[in-house]
Amino acid sequence: MGDGIHGEDPVWMTTAMLKAYTHPLRRKILRLLARRHHMRAADIAAELEVAANSVSFHLRTLADAGLIVEAPEHARDRRDRVWAPVKGAMSVGDPDHPVADEELGDAVVRAVAAEHQDLLQRVIAWSPEYYGGRASGIHAVFQQRTTRLTEAEFTAVMEIFDKAVAEAEAAHDDDDPEGRFWQIDLVAADDTI
Template sequence: MTSAMLKALAHPLRRRITKVLARREFARAADVAADLDEPANSVSFHLRVLADAGLIAEAPERARDRRDRVWTRVSGAYSLGTPEHPVEDEALGGVLMRTVVDDHHELVRRVAAWAPEYVTGRATDVHALFTQRTVRLTPAEFEAMMTKVEDVMRAAVDAHDSDDPDGRSWDIDTVAADDTI
């Protein structure tokens, strides 16, 4: 992830915008503004910042005419860094990692607030899942497993009918840690 990407995602509204684009897949500034209850001109500005950083791109094939701007997320642009491709700005990377952790904690809080309704039978629709499993794997086996998990999620997204009225947006956090942490 480049410094421009890190700076773009450091802003909380921009992270919220990327989540809307992930849910909708394609959206206009007005759609995003309505979803977030934010002014359209502010959302337009932040969409341009995200685009300049390479995190989102226009989808002209979805536009109604030449003036219509439709946006989508750039696949693969959200990897923070790896040993082979380290983050350019360590301080910004740390800030972004903390915000991702905060987002994860908020998701866990939402699920925990909902879970008692489900486990007591007061709510019958599945909206979340808590699961925990301890496995013993080598680092290579763990990496292969996570690749398969990502492949399964990608295949499910690709197979989804975006016109299905029963479609819902699911936030999925996969948490894994080995026994050294």
């Protein structure tokens, strides 16, 4: 989610989506739902160690904003409320789809960047285990590449990347015990930034 994340037919975030996404607990809830596909409020509260009534409030806010939906097919009974994330890529905006509230758009981009910085710090902390020979297997990648491309060529590379990730997700067996969740933060900037 956030500026620069594009998949096939991205959803342009509304003001309500942006406002909902700026809250850190709501972002945690969305990441957890993305990993589990669907969950009950009580299970989310237990997993995140947050009061159930607080989680319920934030779930309603996320649902009202259109970021999650109810998933009654996974409920145990008619009173059980189960939630699932809305599928698909979301984007803050672009020149053809400008954001209605630039301050909210900036808040979302800053929140995504702060989470990226946190991920980068975790990768840096783990890296000596890997290159020092103490880690078994790959748990993170810190890679850098510089290349010269036109804007159209760069956009094509991003589309190939998005397609490759989508194909890998579709081919993955959720029952495979070797499966792990990977957070992929891709940062790219041209020489004008």
